[in-house]
Amino acid sequence: MENAPLRRAYAGILLAAALYGAPRRAAALAAKGRSATRRQSDPAPKPRRRRATEPSLPPLSKRRLFGLDVADVTLDEAVARIIAWSREVPARTVATAHMGHAIALRRDRVFARAMGEADLVLGGARPFLWVSGDEGGELRSLIRGEDLVEPLAAEAARAGRSLFLFGPTMSGLHQVAKGLKRRHPRLELVGAYAPPEGFERDPEVHREILSMIRTARPDIILVAMAAPDGEVWANGMADTVRHGVFVTVGRDLGTARTGTGALTTLFALPSLYVAHRGDRAEHGAAERRRAIAATSDERYRATRAGTRQRELDEAASDRAKREAGRR
Incomplete structure (x- = not known):
């Protein structure tokens, strides 16, 4: 089918008739297909009611x-x-x-x-x-x-x-x-x-x-x-x-x-394995660089926080001394 609306209507009617056997459901699905170019004045479809979010999943290995x-x-x-x-x-x-x-x-x-x-x-x-x-x-x-x-x-x-x-x-x-x-x-x-x-x-x-x-x-x-x-x-x-x-x-x-075909895989395996080893080495090096950068960043933040705290402590000490001198 070259005509897009007909193709959409056919898809909806065929699936609905096969699965539900209900003319009303088939007509609804066909109508959804025909409305692919929805007019701006038409109301937006109601969002499907969402259930509560599932518990957090374990880390993916x-x-x-x-x-x-x-x-x-x-x-x-x-x-x-x-x-x-x-x-x-x-x-x-x-x-x-x-x-x-x-x-x-x-x-x-x-x-x-x-x-x-x-x-x-x-x-x-x-x-x-x-x-x-x-x-x-x-x-x-x-x-x-x-x-x-x-x-x-x-x-x-x-x-x-x-x-x-x-x-x-x-x-x-x-x-x-x-x-x-x-x-x-x-x-x-x-x-x-x-x-x-x-x-x-x-x-x-x-x-x-x-x-x-x-x-x-x-x-x-x-x-x-x-x-x-x-x-x-x-x-x-x-x-x-x-x-x-x-x-x-x-x-x-x-x-x-x-x-892919068995012969294609067989002939490609040696070069794929070499590429795999190279990728593993490059990926490992990148991971190490990221770890070093993260560690350096943490040290910088810790040093900066310590310096800032010392500056605050010194400022507080100076204020205390000035107030004691006024008395």
């Missing part, structure tokens, strides 16, 4: 692997963290990294920045386990993008969180949505969208997607796009919409394995 700060967490811990973040502001991004990410990092600065700004990076390829095992102990879990879909849907249904599906084709999203809703009847799916090819360079489609997500206000957005496009798009959207957790899960939502 990270390992520096192949130029990425990979979280050392189990699948259950990753899901719990995403659920906890899902009702907080600002928006967050979660990336599941395979060796294709490590290769792309070396030639794509925009992608490297998006991965560096991600709130949670999960290692999804065996070389992450191998290298971490050689450097102090293996990561506790290998977590691929498709591994997150089912447990996230189950926990979202239990916790009352809403999902939005963003992927390559509406027919594929339709099938995934039906399966998730069948297995998790309480799951709230608030929308789905399959953008046209090259949508990243189309301002009209970008405004359309922004309107959809701002209207639906999903707690979790599952992004099924291949790297580096998915991570770069999710990072930009998180900065723009300011709510929800954008989780990139690879090219497909729980169907195909993501990642």
Whole structure:
């Protein structure tokens, strides 16, 4: 469908009819799609009622692997963290990294920045386990993008969180949505969208997607796009919409394995390992410089505070002496 309003209406009607079987709900979703270019006179949508903020999460343990700060967490811990973040502001991004990410990092600065700004990076390829095992102990879990879909849907249904599906084709999203809703009847799916090819360079489609997500206000957005496009798009959207957790899960939502080819990975591993060692050395040196700077700053502040206190004490002593002389 070339026409944007028709594409939006089709997305809303198809998903609503599949999941809810209610004409009223279908019409409502279709109307949301058609209102992507909202008139200024129209009232703004009511914000979703927010629950109390979840308790603070424990510190996130990270390992520096192949130029990425990979979280050392189990699948259950990753899901719990995403659920906890899902009702907080600002928006967050979660990336599941395979060796294709490590290769792309070396030639794509925009992608490297998006991965560096991600709130949670999960290692999804065996070389992450191998290298971490050689450097102090293996990561506790290998977590691929498709591994997150089912447990996230189950926990979202239990916790009352809403999902939005963003992927390559509406027919594929339709099938995934039906399966998730069948297995998790309480799951709230608030929308789905399959953008046209090259949508990243189309301002009209970008405004359309922004309107959809701002209207639906999903707690979790599952992004099924291949790297580096998915991570770069999710990072930009998180900065723009300011709510929800954008989780990139690879090219497909729980169907195909993501990642670069086995032969490509095999041939790239030696150079990737050399790059990893160089990055570790550079990262360690930067950490030491920051620690030294922080220590120096603390010493300077302590010295300055001590000097200031001595000046105050001397001034008070001088005043006391003058007052004693007047008497």
